[in-house]
Amino acid sequence: MVVADDYDILDEVFVDKDRFVLGKAESCDLRLKGWNVSKLHATFLLNEGSVFIEDSGSIFGTWVDGERINRLGPLSSNTVIKIGNYSLTLHTNQERHEAGAGRERQNHAVNHAISAIEHDYEEVLVAERPLKQASRTVPQAAPRQQFAEPVQAPPPPPPPRAAPVAAAAAPAPAPAPAPAPAPAPAPAPAPQQSGTRPGAGGKQVANIPARVIDFEFSRWRKTLHEAVLHEIDLRRIDANKMSEHDLKANVKSLIKELLNTTFTLPDNIDTELLTKEVLDEAVGLGPLEPMIADESVTEIMVNRHDEIWVERGGRLELSSATFTSDLAVLGAIERIVTPLGRRIDESSPMVDARLRDGSRVNAIISPLSLRGPTLTIRKFSRRKMVAEDLIKYGSMTEDMLNILRSAVEQRLNIVVSGGTGSGKTTFLNMMSAFVPNDERIVTIEDAAELQLSQPNLVSLESRPPNVEGKGHVAIRDLVRNSLRMRPDRIIVGECRGGEALDMLQAMNTGHDGSMTTLHANSPRDALARMEVLVLMAGMNLPVRAIREQISSAVHLIIQLTRYSCGARKVTAITEVVGIESETVQLQDIFKFHREGIDQNGKTYGEFRYSGMKPVFMERMENE
Numbered sequence: 001m002v003v004a005d006d007y008d009i010l011d012e013v014f015v016d017k018d019r020f021v022l023g024k025a026e027s028c029d030l031r032l033k034g035w036n037v038s039k040l041h042a043t044f045l046l047n048e049g050s051v052f053i054e055d056s057g058s059i060f061g062t063w064v065d066g067e068r069i070n071r072l073g074p075l076s077s078n079t080v081i082k083i084g085n086y087s088l089t090l091h092t093n094q095e096r097h098e099a100g101a102g103r104e105r106q107n108h109a110v111n112h113a114i115s116a117i118e119h120d121y122e123e124v125l126v127a128e129r130p131l132k133q134a135s136r137t138v139p140q141a142a143p144r145q146q147f148a149e150p151v152q153a154p155p156p157p158p159p160p161r162a163a164p165v166a167a168a169a170a171p172a173p174a175p176a177p178a179p180a181p182a183p184a185p186a187p188a189p190a191p192q193q194s195g196t197r198p199g200a201g202g203k204q205v206a207n208i209p210a211r212v213i214d215f216e217f218s219r220w221r222k223t224l225h226e227a228v229l230h231e232i233d234l235r236r237i238d239a240n241k242m243s244e245h246d247l248k249a250n251v252k253s254l255i256k257e258l259l260n261t262t263f264t265l266p267d268n269i270d271t272e273l274l275t276k277e278v279l280d281e282a283v284g285l286g287p288l289e290p291m292i293a294d295e296s297v298t299e300i301m302v303n304r305h306d307e308i309w310v311e312r313g314g315r316l317e318l319s320s321a322t323f324t325s326d327l328a329v330l331g332a333i334e335r336i337v338t339p340l341g342r343r344i345d346e347s348s349p350m351v352d353a354r355l356r357d358g359s360r361v362n363a364i365i366s367p368l369s370l371r372g373p374t375l376t377i378r379k380f381s382r383r384k385m386v387a388e389d390l391i392k393y394g395s396m397t398e399d400m401l402n403i404l405r406s407a408v409e410q411r412l413n414i415v416v417s418g419g420t421g422s423g424k425t426t427f428l429n430m431m432s433a434f435v436p437n438d439e440r441i442v443t444i445e446d447a448a449e450l451q452l453s454q455p456n457l458v459s460l461e462s463r464p465p466n467v468e469g470k471g472h473v474a475i476r477d478l479v480r481n482s483l484r485m486r487p488d489r490i491i492v493g494e495c496r497g498g499e500a501l502d503m504l505q506a507m508n509t510g511h512d513g514s515m516t517t518l519h520a521n522s523p524r525d526a527l528a529r530m531e532v533l534v535l536m537a538g539m540n541l542p543v544r545a546i547r548e549q550i551s552s553a554v555h556l557i558i559q560l561t562r563y564s565c566g567a568r569k570v571t572a573i574t575e576v577v578g579i580e581s582e583t584v585q586l587q588d589i590f591k592f593h594r595e596g597i598d599q600n601g602k603t604y605g606e607f608r609y610s611g612m613k614p615v616f617m618e619r620m621e622n623e
Contacts, residue, residue, distance in 0.1 A: 002089045003030070015051070015090075020044035022083060023056070035326050035366060036060040037084040050074035051090065053081060060084060220269055222324040224278050227258055232282075244283075251283050285332045287321035288377070292355070295382065299421075302375040305329050314566010329373040333363045342464060351464070354447045357382065361447070378421075384451055387430055396570040397607045400590050403573060403614065407556050408434035411489075411513035412616055417526035418560030423568045424517040425449050425493065427560060431515060435489060439513075442482045444475055445493035458485060475499045476537075479506065492516040498537030500530055507553035523557040523574040527584050530554075544582050551579040555616060557586070563594075563603040570607075575614050589614055 003011045013030055022030045023041040032041070038058035045052040052073025055062040062069055063082035081088040231254055242250070255275050265271060280289045291297050291310055299311035305323040309316050323329050337344055337353045344351045349368045353361040360378040387401050407414060408431055416431070418424045432452050435441060440456045448461045460482065465472040475492065476499040482490055483506060490506050492499065495518045507514050518533070520526035527550060534546050559572035571592040577585045589612065594605040 001091065004087050004089070005085045015044050015046065018046050020046070021056075022088075023058075032084060032086055033327075034084040034086075035330075035372070037086075041083055042081075045073070058083075216266070217269060217274070218322070218324075220263075220265065220274060221277055221281075224255065224258065224263065224274065225281055225324050225328065227262065228255055228278060228282050231258065247283050248279065252279050255279060255282075281324060281328050281331075283335075285335065286323050286328055287319075288332065288375075291319070291321070292359070292377070292379065298379055300375075300377040300379070302329060302373070304372040304374070314562075326372040329375060330365065333365070333373060333375060336361055337363070343466075348464075352447050354449065358449050358451060360449060380449065380451075381426075385426055385430055386433065390427075390430065390570070393568075395568055397590075399609065400570060400573060400607065403589060404431065404558070405434050407616065408513065409436070410616060412555035413507040413512060413553055414515045414556045414558065415526060415530070415554055416515070416517040416558045416560065417520040417523065417529075418517070419519065419521060419562060422560040422562040424560060427558070427570075428491070428493070428515060428517055432491060435513070439488035440486060441489050441491060442485055442487040443491045443493070444478045444482060446475060450491065450493060452491075458482075458487075476502055479503060482506075483509075483511075487511060489513040489515070494518065495530070495533055497533060500533035501537040501539060501549075504530075504534065504549045504553040508549065520559075521561075523559050523572055523586055523588075526557050526559070527576075527586075547579055547582060547584050551576055551584045561592075565597065565602050567603050569603070569605075575616070577615055587612055587615075 001013050001015055003013060017029065020030070021028045021040060021043050022032060023039050024031055024033050024037050025039040028040065036059075038056065038060070040056045041058045042056055042062045043054050045054060050073060052071065053062065053064075053069070053075060054071045055069060064072055064079065075090050077091055079090045081090065228251065232251070252275065255278055259265065259271065259275070265274070277287070280286050285292065287308065288300055288302070291300050291308075296312050297310045298314075301309040301311075302323070303309065305326050305328060308319040308321055308323075310319050311317075323332070333344055333351075336355065337351050340353050342351050342353055344363055344365060346365075346367065349365045351363050353363070355361060355377070358380045360380075362376045363374065365373045387405075390396050391398055391401060414431065416424050416428050418427075429451055432441070432450065432454075435452075435454060437454050438456075439454070440458075441452060441454055442458045442460065443450050443452065444460045444462075446462050448459055450459070452459075460478045462475050462478060463471060463473040474497075476497065479490065479492065479499050479502040488511070490503070490511050491514065492503055493516075495503055495516050500518075503514070503516055518526060518529055520529045527547075530550055531543065531546050534541065534549070554576050557572070557574045557576065558570060559574065560568060561571040562568050569592050570590075572588060573590040575587045575589055577587050579585060588610045590607055590609055592605055592607050594603060596604060598604050
């Protein structure tokens with residue numbers, strides 16, 4: 001039986017037992033690794049020279065010719081069985097069970113054939129296909145380690161040889177020589193287009209060149225990473241009881257020890273780079289570490305272990321960096337959520353979290369994510385954005401800034417509205433800087449992102465339920481509790497449920513100057529959205545009562561818009577002036593009028609003052 005994954009020949013195994021068990025448990029005759037392989041996955045049954053296969057109730061199933069099977073047989077020669085990321089090609093030979101001498105001769109022929117396959121197949125992969133990795137560990141018939149040392153640098157290409165046929169008793173006739181490999185790795189990319197194309201959410205997707213990935217380096221990285229994890233388990237290194245500095249030092253020492261004693265790297269492998277990447281993946285966030293350090297990257301999207309996208313300047317790019325396996329992605333997710341007291345597993349396959357710098361993290365795993373673990377990181381700039389930056393970038397004008405500064409200082413209740421990725425949290429951070437230092441502020445968020453600098457500050461964060469489904473603390477609970485903390489202002493990171501009612505009540509009961517954000521595409525939509533959120537509180541209030549609450553509580557709505565070019569603009573500053581005929585009355589103070597796209601592909605237009613004097617400024621003058 002020849003064992004392969006989707007991109008490489010791994011091993012050749014003789015099935016010479018009446019019951020031959022496959023899976024990832026230590027007791028299995030053939031151990032396969034991967035998140036989609038069960039501990040006891042399937043069993044080969046030998047009966048009077050015939051071979052049957054029986055699935056052992058695995059979650060992801062055993063597949064033959066594209067169909068999921070429970071039991072199938074007798075199997076014919078060249079039958080391909082699919083288990084997880086592995087393909088098992090069966091080659092039957094009844095004489096193998098009758099003559100031991102014949103088996104040894106066949107074994108020699110097979111080993112020679114497999115060696116030829118590995119050499120030729122690797123050349124074809126490097127020349128024609130992109131690297132895609134699968135988590136795998138396959139033993140020989142005799143017991144061996146769970147990870148195999150990779151083949152040393154291949155020798156110069158040998159002369160044309162006979163085409164290999166697995167488990168053949170006699171050499172096959174020589175075929176025509178294979179075509180020469182291409183001079184450099186060149187994965188087959190999608191057809192190129194000129195310029196850029198719009199992506200999801202209005203983003204621009206830049207032309208994606210063919211990714212050039214060092215196939216040999218990636219194989220060494222995967223093998224060394226598996227070896228490091230294996231040694232950590234053997235030595236029972238408890239990462240939870242070590243500081244980050246000590247853990248990195250110990251693992252780095254372990255990597256160097258393995259390189260000095262177990263592996264011999266080819267001359268073309270950069271030892272320092274290999275050590276760094278394996279260390280990052282073992283105790284850090286792997287290939288994401290350089291992206292997090294890169295200030296030009298604003299968002300990181302891991303669609304699967306070998307497909308990572310980044311956003312730079314509002315444009316999406318496919319990165320050449322990859323994880324070694326789905327298991328490595330899961331490890332990175334665990335290292336993010338565990339210190340926050342959160343969890344992610346099959347019973348709770350989604351989680352929101354944050355990095356130490358405040359960057360927002362969302363992760364989702366199998367069975368909800370069909371292509372493997374998915375991770376999205378929205379980075380926060382290391383330098384806190386100030387109001388002058390928004391003027392410099394053309395997001396608003398100085399007159400608009402003066403209006404907003406006055407609104408915060410005069411303790412107006414403000415709602416920041418916008419779509420996903422429009423910069424609501426960043427803008428709320430900027431607005432909070434105008435709050436005087438002698439006021440007490442309570443911030444409430446799902447995942448702490450706000451970075452306020454006032455001295456009298458209390459930051460609260462909601463908590464998801466634990467494994468038993470207990471201990472859940474919602475934002476609404478925190479808003480109600482904050483009323484007993486003597487706040488001057490309450491700032492809620494985002495209203496997305498019944499907490500909107502509690503927020504309105506807080507604004508109406510002496511906590512002027514409070515602020516929050518919500519998802520909406522215009523100031524009028526923001527009011528409608530707030531009505532829906534209040535109804536989610538389950539109080540069954542009439543619509544007129546809700547609108548009266550909104551009109552008396554909310555003073556100002558600031559609308560943010562992100563355009564397809566990546567530019568963010570304050571497209572409206574709108575005042576809530578009252579209610580008439582059950583309709584909340586709005587008055588625009590400033591509005592952005594889009595005029596087109598310049599030669600650089602950026603949106604341009606004009607910020608126009610409506611000419612109407614804000615009601616709150618008239619009130620200021622009268623006071």
